Amino acid sequence: MAAEREPPPLGEARQPELEELEDGEDLFTSTVSTLESSPSSPEPASLPTEDISTNSNGPKTAEIILDDDREDLFAEATEEVSLDSPEREPILSPDPTPAITPVTPTTLVTPRMESKSITAPVIFDRSREEIEEEANGDVFDIEINVSDPEKVGDGMNAYMAYRVTTKTSLSMFHKNEFSVKRRFSDFLGLHSKLATKYLHVGYIVPPAPEKSIVGMTKVKVGKEDSSSTEFVEKRRAALERYLQRTVKHPTLLQDPDLRQFLESSELPRAVNTQALSGAGILRMVNKAADAVNKMTIKMNESDAWFEEKQQQFENLDQQLRKLHASVEALVCHRKELSANTAAFAKSAAMLGNSEDHTALSRALSQLAEVEEKIDQLHQEQAFADFYVFSELLGDYIRLIAAVKGVLDHRMKCWQKWQDAQVTLQKKREAEAKLQLANKPDKLQQAKDEIKEWETKVQQGERDFEQISKTIRKEVGRFEKERVKDFKTVIIKYLESLVQTQQQLIKYWEAFLPEAKAIA
Amino acid sequence: MTTALTEIKHLPTLILLVCCEYLAIFKKTVAMHEVFLCRVAAHPILRKDLNFHVFLEYNQDLSVRGKNKKEKLEDFFKNMVKSADGVIVSGVKDVDDFFEHERTFLVEYHNRVKDASGKSDKMTRSHKSVADDCNRIGSSLYTLGTQDSTDMCKFFLKVSELFDKTRKIEARVSADEDLKLSDLLKYYLRESQAAKDLLYRRSRSLVDYENANKALDKARAKNKDVLQAETTQQVCCQKFEKISESAKQELVDFKTRRVAAFRKNLVELAELELKHAKGNLQLLQSCLAVLNGDT
Numbered sequence: 001m002a003a004e005r006e007p008p009p010l011g012e013a014r015q016p017e018l019e020e021l022e023d024g025e026d027l028f029t030s031t032v033s034t035l036e037s038s039p040s041s042p043e044p045a046s047l048p049t050e051d052i053s054t055n056s057n058g059p060k061t062a063e064i065i066l067d068d069d070r071e072d073l074f075a076e077a078t079e080e081v082s083l084d085s086p087e088r089e090p091i092l093s094p095d096p097t098p099a100i101t102p103v104t105p106t107t108l109v110t111p112r113m114e115s116k117s118i119t120a121p122v123i124f125d126r127s128r129e130e131i132e133e134e135a136n137g138d139v140f141d142i143e144i145n146v147s148d149p150e151k152v153g154d155g156m157n158a159y160m161a162y163r164v165t166t167k168t169s170l171s172m173f174h175k176n177e178f179s180v181k182r183r184f185s186d187f188l189g190l191h192s193k194l195a196t197k198y199l200h201v202g203y204i205v206p207p208a209p210e211k212s213i214v215g216m217t218k219v220k221v222g223k224e225d226s227s228s229t230e231f232v233e234k235r236r237a238a239l240e241r242y243l244q245r246t247v248k249h250p251t252l253l254q255d256p257d258l259r260q261f262l263e264s265s266e267l268p269r270a271v272n273t274q275a276l277s278g279a280g281i282l283r284m285v286n287k288a289a290d291a292v293n294k295m296t297i298k299m300n301e302s303d304a305w306f307e308e309k310q311q312q313f314e315n316l317d318q319q320l321r322k323l324h325a326s327v328e329a330l331v332c333h334r335k336e337l338s339a340n341t342a343a344f345a346k347s348a349a350m351l352g353n354s355e356d357h358t359a360l361s362r363a364l365s366q367l368a369e370v371e372e373k374i375d376q377l378h379q380e381q382a383f384a385d386f387y388v389f390s391e392l393l394g395d396y397i398r399l400i401a402a403v404k405g406v407l408d409h410r411m412k413c414w415q416k417w418q419d420a421q422v423t424l425q426k427k428r429e430a431e432a433k434l435q436l437a438n439k440p441d442k443l444q445q446a447k448d449e450i451k452e453w454e455t456k457v458q459q460g461e462r463d464f465e466q467i468s469k470t471i472r473k474e475v476g477r478f479e480k481e482r483v484k485d486f487k488t489v490i491i492k493y494l495e496s497l498v499q500t501q502q503q504l505i506k507y508w509e510a511f512l513p514e515a516k517a518i519a
Numbered sequence: 520m521t522t523a524l525t526e527i528k529h530l531p532t533l534i535l536l537v538c539c540e541y542l543a544i545f546k547k548t549v550a551m552h553e554v555f556l557c558r559v560a561a562h563p564i565l566r567k568d569l570n571f572h573v574f575l576e577y578n579q580d581l582s583v584r585g586k587n588k589k590e591k592l593e594d595f596f597k598n599m600v601k602s603a604d605g606v607i608v609s610g611v612k613d614v615d616d617f618f619e620h621e622r623t624f625l626v627e628y629h630n631r632v633k634d635a636s637g638k639s640d641k642m643t644r645s646h647k648s649v650a651d652d653c654n655r656i657g658s659s660l661y662t663l664g665t666q667d668s669t670d671m672c673k674f675f676l677k678v679s680e681l682f683d684k685t686r687k688i689e690a691r692v693s694a695d696e697d698l699k700l701s702d703l704l705k706y707y708l709r710e711s712q713a714a715k716d717l718l719y720r721r722s723r724s725l726v727d728y729e730n731a732n733k734a735l736d737k738a739r740a741k742n743k744d745v746l747q748a749e750t751t752q753q754v755c756c757q758k759f760e761k762i763s764e765s766a767k768q769e770l771v772d773f774k775t776r777r778v779a780a781f782r783k784n785l786v787e788l789a790e791l792e793l794k795h796a797k798g799n800l801q802l803l804q805s806c807l808a809v810l811n812g813d814t
Binding site: 354 | 627652781792793
């Protein structure tokens with residue numbers, strides 16, 4: 001892992017400062033990470049062009065993005081590191097640097113970025129030109145399409161490859177239009193990386209589409225029936241929506257992993273996304289541990305806003321699930337209606353054939369034709385029911401789970417802060433005892449520990465405030481998006497219903513004279 | 520607390536729903552009874568029946584006794600015999616072209632009407648399921664609307680209202696299809712069965728007539744009970760000719776009535792479907808106008 005370690009994004013100039021760290025610190029705490037390492041991350045040489053900036057049009061949150069296996073090396077530095085190197089062009093920002101702490105079960109030391117003060121400027125490693133370009137206003141302009149599902153390979157090792165096409169005028173990308181081939185596990189890998197980086201600091205990372213063993217097995221086995229084509233289409237649409245949502249997020253858009261996903265022709269296989277891999281099992285263990293922890297954390301919510309939001313999202317979740325179930329039932333029944341209408345159409349045609357009164361016979365045949373057309377109509381409507389309405393609801397149910405996850409992270413963050421305070425108190429008590437016992441050597445150590453924990457408490461408080469702030473912003477953005485999304489989708493859905501009714505009118509208007517013509 | 524309130528709010532809707540259902544079924548039953556009575560009144564022979572007159576005129580309660588066990592059993596056996604006989608009798612080819620054609624036609628027609636009736640029923644029921652789903656969606660949207668803190672709440676409430684209204688129309692479509700199409704087909708299923716029964720009775724009578732002829736020939740050959748055989752043969756002959764004549768008339772009437780009934784119902788079906796589709800369209804378009812105006 002050390003071999004693949006990437007230098008921190010703050011540039012080479014930082015490295016000499018590493019030596020100033022205490023020997024006792026483990027700089028490369030192996031985070032028991034569920035991520036695979038990203039060996040194809042850019043080399044140091046290309047670092048200056050790495051764009052780790054906020055979108056100048058988006059919120060002014062400044063943060064430093066770390067890849068998990070690139071440990072940030074300022075763990076518990078007793079010496080404040082100088083961030084004001086001359087070659088860097090600081091971007092002034094009112095926000096403090098958030099601490100990015102990979103949450104793992106065995107973290108002993110949490111590596112993080114330390115800023116000198118709350119109002120310290122955030123350091124980006126970028127060239128001057130790029131900064132100016134951004135200042136000129138890159139309009140948020142990126143369009144993603146997922147298309148052309150193609151089966152690759154045979155038997156149980158087969159998989160579907162999807163074409164991901166990006167059209168953009170953003171300068172951070174090398175070209176304006178490009179496309180790559182990706183498979184489903186690649187998408188899951190991307191989400192996994194983004195989630196590990198951003199979720200625990202309060203960013204709502206859009207969830208990836210769900211795995212489906214049944215669906216994929218059918219495709220692998222090579223069943224060319226309508227259910228497997230439907231499955232592939234459902235997945236394709238879901239992947240497209242997933243990417244579109246992810247790039248809409250101004251912070252995530254800046255992420256190098258996302259860019260690599262969209263641009264690189266070759267992507268390392270994300271094996272750790274498989275359910276039964278070692279990483280997969282670890283994920284499950286972590287999830288269980290989290291669930292237990294959640295139950296035991298009793299947080300004194302001092303901020304009514306969060307309490308309110310928690311409740312709101314709980315309610316929204318419940319209602320969306322109900323609505324989703326109803327819409328799914330509607331899809332099912334409309335498909336049934338379509339099938340039954342088709343059956344009736346055939347039956348009416350047969351009846352028309354055996355009817356010996358000519359005019360009635362013709363009218364019955366016409367009725368059969370009308371019903372056949374109506375059956376088609378029902379099918380299309382069911383299609384719209386599903387892809388427009390039902391899938392939106394499904395997406396939002398998963399998104400709300402991500403929001404709830406982020407709120408949980410905040411609780412954990414609070415817990416950590418509280419724990420640090422408790423530990424600090426204990427250390428102080430221990431020190432007091434040592435004072436009385438008069439053991440000078442141990443006393444020094446105790447004093448050092450107190451200092452250490454005081455810092456941790458401060459950091460804990462800062463982290464908590466930061467995550468709270470980020471979440472507020474994120475929730476605000478999320479709500480705006482939600483409103484926009486729902487309005488657009490529901491209007492689109494209603495328009496599909498309008499279309500259906502208009503067609504129905506056409507068909508019955510054509511039939512009426514035929515019925516009247518029966519003599 | 521809020522959920523309980525929203526449920527209570529929906530109680531009048533529930534009551535309304537039940538009433539609508541009841542009304543639909545009531546309409547159906549009334550329509551069927553009307554058709555039945557008109558048929559009897561139009562029938563040359565049946566209209567003179569005393570029971571019919573009593574039914575129409577007696578202004579007090581007719582205490583009609585239901586079939587007792589014995590009568591039900593008789594019915595059951597009669598049907599058994601009929602179907603067994605029917606198989607035998609239908610094997611006999613008829614000399615009369617008209618009846619031969621009618622038989623072939625009726626057998627096929629009956630089967631197809633049966634099929635169409637069943638499929639129409641299924642279709643109508645699916646329509647109703649869709650309407651019910653729209654109802655649930657409407658109430659979910661309503662709850663979402665009352666809970667939402669953003670300006671989605673107005674949006675949700677408007678769409679919920681829309682779903683409520685379109686649901687009613689969808690339910691009406693289903694009920695009308697049931698009335699005009701499914702019931703029509705069910706009725707002609709029974710009618711075609713009755714026509715088949717008529718043909719069967721005629722065939723039976725023909726068989727009796729032919730048997731009587733054979734018996735007469737035998738009697739003449741043996742020169743024994745000739746007179747009796749002759750009388751029997753004549754009675755059978757008369758019966759056969761009478762039934763043939765009335766059957767012919769009935770079957771012609773059957774065709775005329777069938778054509779008229781189908782025409783009436785298909786026209787009404789198309790008109791109702793149009794009315795509902797237009798109503799739905801108008802609701803949708805006005806709702807969209809409001810929603811688009813808001814955003």
